[in-house]
Amino acid sequence: xxxxxxxxxxxxxxxxxxxxxxxxxxxxxDLPVPRWEPIGPAALPRAIAVLLLLLSSLLLxxxxxxxxxxxxxxxxxxxxxxxGRAAALVAVMAAGAAAMNLGWLSxxxxxxxxxxxxxxxxxxxxxxxxxxxxLMGLVLALGIHFLLTSVLITRLP
Amino acid sequence: MQVLDALLxxxxxxxxxxxxxxxxAGIFAGAIPGISGGMTLALALPxxxxxxxxxxxxxxxxxxxxxxxxxxxxxxxxxxxxxxNSIATAYDGFPMARRGEAGRALGLGMAASFTGCVVSxxxxxxxxxxxxxxxxxFDHFDYFAMVIMALVFISTLSEGSMIKAMIAGLxxxxxxxxxxxxxSARLRLDFGIPEMASGFQMLPVLISLFGISQILSDTVxxxxxxxxxxFSDSILPKLQTLxxxxxxxxxxxxxxxxxxxxxxxxGAIGSFVSYSVARNLSKEPERFGTGIDDGIVxxxxxxxxxxxxxxxxxxxxGIPGSIGDVILxxxxxxxxxxxxxxxxxxxxxxxxxxxxxxxxxSFAILAIMLVAIPWIARVxxxxxxxxxxxxFVLSIAGAFAINNSMFDVWVMLGAGLLGFAxxxxxxxxxxxxxxxxLAPLAETSLRAGLMASQGSxxxxxxxxTTLLFLGAALLTFCWPFWxxxxxxxxxxxxxxxx
Numbered sequence: 001x002x003x004x005x006x007x008x009x010x011x012x013x014x015x016x017x018x019x020x021x022x023x024x025x026x027x028x029x030d031l032p033v034p035r036w037e038p039i040g041p042a043a044l045p046r047a048i049a050v051l052l053l054l055l056s057s058l059l060l061x062x063x064x065x066x067x068x069x070x071x072x073x074x075x076x077x078x079x080x081x082x083x084g085r086a087a088a089l090v091a092v093m094a095a096g097a098a099a100m101n102l103g104w105l106s107x108x109x110x111x112x113x114x115x116x117x118x119x120x121x122x123x124x125x126x127x128x129x130x131x132x133x134x135l136m137g138l139v140l141a142l143g144i145h146f147l148l149t150s151v152l153i154t155r156l157p
Numbered sequence: 158m159q160v161l162d163a164l165l166x167x168x169x170x171x172x173x174x175x176x177x178x179x180x181x182a183g184i185f186a187g188a189i190p191g192i193s194g195g196m197t198l199a200l201a202l203p204x205x206x207x208x209x210x211x212x213x214x215x216x217x218x219x220x221x222x223x224x225x226x227x228x229x230x231x232x233x234x235x236x237x238x239x240x241x242n243s244i245a246t247a248y249d250g251f252p253m254a255r256r257g258e259a260g261r262a263l264g265l266g267m268a269a270s271f272t273g274c275v276v277s278x279x280x281x282x283x284x285x286x287x288x289x290x291x292x293x294x295f296d297h298f299d300y301f302a303m304v305i306m307a308l309v310f311i312s313t314l315s316e317g318s319m320i321k322a323m324i325a326g327l328x329x330x331x332x333x334x335x336x337x338x339x340x341s342a343r344l345r346l347d348f349g350i351p352e353m354a355s356g357f358q359m360l361p362v363l364i365s366l367f368g369i370s371q372i373l374s375d376t377v378x379x380x381x382x383x384x385x386x387x388f389s390d391s392i393l394p395k396l397q398t399l400x401x402x403x404x405x406x407x408x409x410x411x412x413x414x415x416x417x418x419x420x421x422x423x424g425a426i427g428s429f430v431s432y433s434v435a436r437n438l439s440k441e442p443e444r445f446g447t448g449i450d451d452g453i454v455x456x457x458x459x460x461x462x463x464x465x466x467x468x469x470x471x472x473x474x475g476i477p478g479s480i481g482d483v484i485l486x487x488x489x490x491x492x493x494x495x496x497x498x499x500x501x502x503x504x505x506x507x508x509x510x511x512x513x514x515x516x517x518x519s520f521a522i523l524a525i526m527l528v529a530i531p532w533i534a535r536v537x538x539x540x541x542x543x544x545x546x547x548x549f550v551l552s553i554a555g556a557f558a559i560n561n562s563m564f565d566v567w568v569m570l571g572a573g574l575l576g577f578a579x580x581x582x583x584x585x586x587x588x589x590x591x592x593x594x595l596a597p598l599a600e601t602s603l604r605a606g607l608m609a610s611q612g613s614x615x616x617x618x619x620x621x622t623t624l625l626f627l628g629a630a631l632l633t634f635c636w637p638f639w640x641x642x643x644x645x646x647x648x649x650x651x652x653x654x655x
Contacts, residue, residue: 038612041338041345086376101563111550118546155561
């Protein structure tokens with residue numbers, strides 16, 4: 001990550017924290033004033049929001065003064081970061097959870113498909129891994145289901 | 158006598174089996190780069206649902222000791238530490254392995270790990286019961302101050318920016334607040350979502366924090382080149398070598414234990430401090446980093462000793478000393494056990510179970526390592542292409558099984574994305590986890606203390622224990638700024654005189 005990207009990353013963090021603090025203030029606005037205790041249920045969330053604002057301001061000031069933020073040049077380490085693959089993996093995870101939530105798939109087929117698809121995404125769709133991923137998917141789907149439902153007596157969809 | 162009872166309890170066949178299973182699984186998981194200690198422990202939590210408190214404790218402590226030990230295998234043979242605790246081990250372990258002495262390096266690491274575990278266990282036995290008796294006198298304000306101290310400690314000593322570490326701790330605290338307020342029983346920060354009424358469960362958040370965020374991070378760096386592990390020489394260290402390293406191993410174990418006792422300071426710091434002490438005391442400091450015995454022994458004895466050290470504040474005060482302790486704390490809370498000064502009175506079988514397991518697990522690790530290192534060598538070559546989807550399907554099953562609720566699965570995925578965003582944004586996960594776990598204790602302690610003092614904050618500066626904890630927190634917070642100021646001043650003075 002370059003110095004410039006690192007500055008933008010910190011600025012984005014400051015913005016997210018500012019919005020989050022504002023959300024906390026709005027969400028705790030309708031909490032009642034305490035009657036039988038010195039501080040009420042809104043005190044800690046608000047105190048945290050104030051501290052987050054203070055710390056993010058400090059981060060911003062340090063950045064503007066050119067202090068801190070020494071970061072490793074990841075691209076110089078000899079590999080290209082695969083953010084696209086991570087995003088695709090998240091999509092597979094979300095799709096798997098949604099399919100279970102909507103009742104389209106039970107745990108076993110979802111786990112099998114997630115292992116095969118997830119593994120293929122991670123390896124960049126290298127077909128040499130397909131058979132071993134399918135085998136692993138089958139073992140994990142059946143094995144985890146058996147362990148949780150038959151041995152540990154919990155429920156899975 | 159209670160120590161003997163504890164050891165006999167853990168030596169019962171069913172618990173002994175759990176010790177061996179836990180340590181073996183921990184060593185394997187710790188040895189695989191990409192499977193972190195926190196992730197292993199978090200993924201194991203669902204397995205403890207139907208166990209008794211003692212069984213769950215025995216399994217988690219065994220896993221914990223195993224994970225810390227297993228991390229040194231790949232650090233030595235591949236120069237890729239399985240866990241952060243073993244980074245300093247790689248400095249000398251890898252050069253020694255490249256000279257064709259991987260077996261010797263692994264044997265030294267194994268012996269040093271065992272020494273570290275046993276020495277820290279002795280401190281645990283000696284310190285935990287009296288400390289718990291002292292802690293019985295603590296009041297609400299003391300607990301609040303102790304949580305603040307733990308958060309400041311872990312933030313100051315986390316990797317990277319201290320400001321970001323504190324932000325991470327506060328975000329963790331914030332995530333623990335939605336749901337029913339523990340004092341007034343009113344709903345807060347639930348945003349009108351019925352499932353939010355019970356707040357975010359510990360398990361999905363911890364699983365995703367250390368599991369999902371790690372696999373996403375590994376996917377981003379999937380093209381990193383790794384070598385295949387191989388070695389051929391004997392792993393049994395010579396008696397003469399062991400005698401020569403005895404002093405170093407003992408000193409490093411004591412350093413590791415005391416660093417472990419400080420809340421929030423993990424094995425990585427312990428091994429670095431011990432490694433630098435060994436180098437400073439050595440007659441040949443220039444040989445450190447070239448593959449010498451002293452470096453491996455110093456690092457491994459210290460990082461294993463931090464495990465026992467970190468258990469002291471956990472079982473006596475209920476304050477986790479490391480990420481592993483955070484998960485152990487979560488496991489105990491899930492089983493209705495509250496660690497703290499009353500643990501020795503209310504649940505002595507758990508308190509002594511932790512202590513007994515620590516020692517038995519150390520011997521189990523020694524036995525497993527002697528037999529299984531050649532097999533572990535094969536397992537650690539497993540590609541991340543297979544690890545990443547396996548962690549995902551395990552996480553989904555674990556998150557769902559807590560309450561049979563898909564809401565927890567979505568929480569897990571959301572927290573995983575948050576954890577990944579934090580990793581990308583340079584926010585460390587340790588302070589976040591500690592903040593998430595300790596926020597309820599901090600809030601209830603402060604509010605109960607204020608009710609007792611009729612709204613007065615003065616006890617925070619009037620009570621000696623509270624003042625001691627807050628003073629330590631303030632000094633730790635100010636120290637990096639003071640050190641930077643001194644360094645800049647020295648640089649300016651040097652510039653002025655030259």
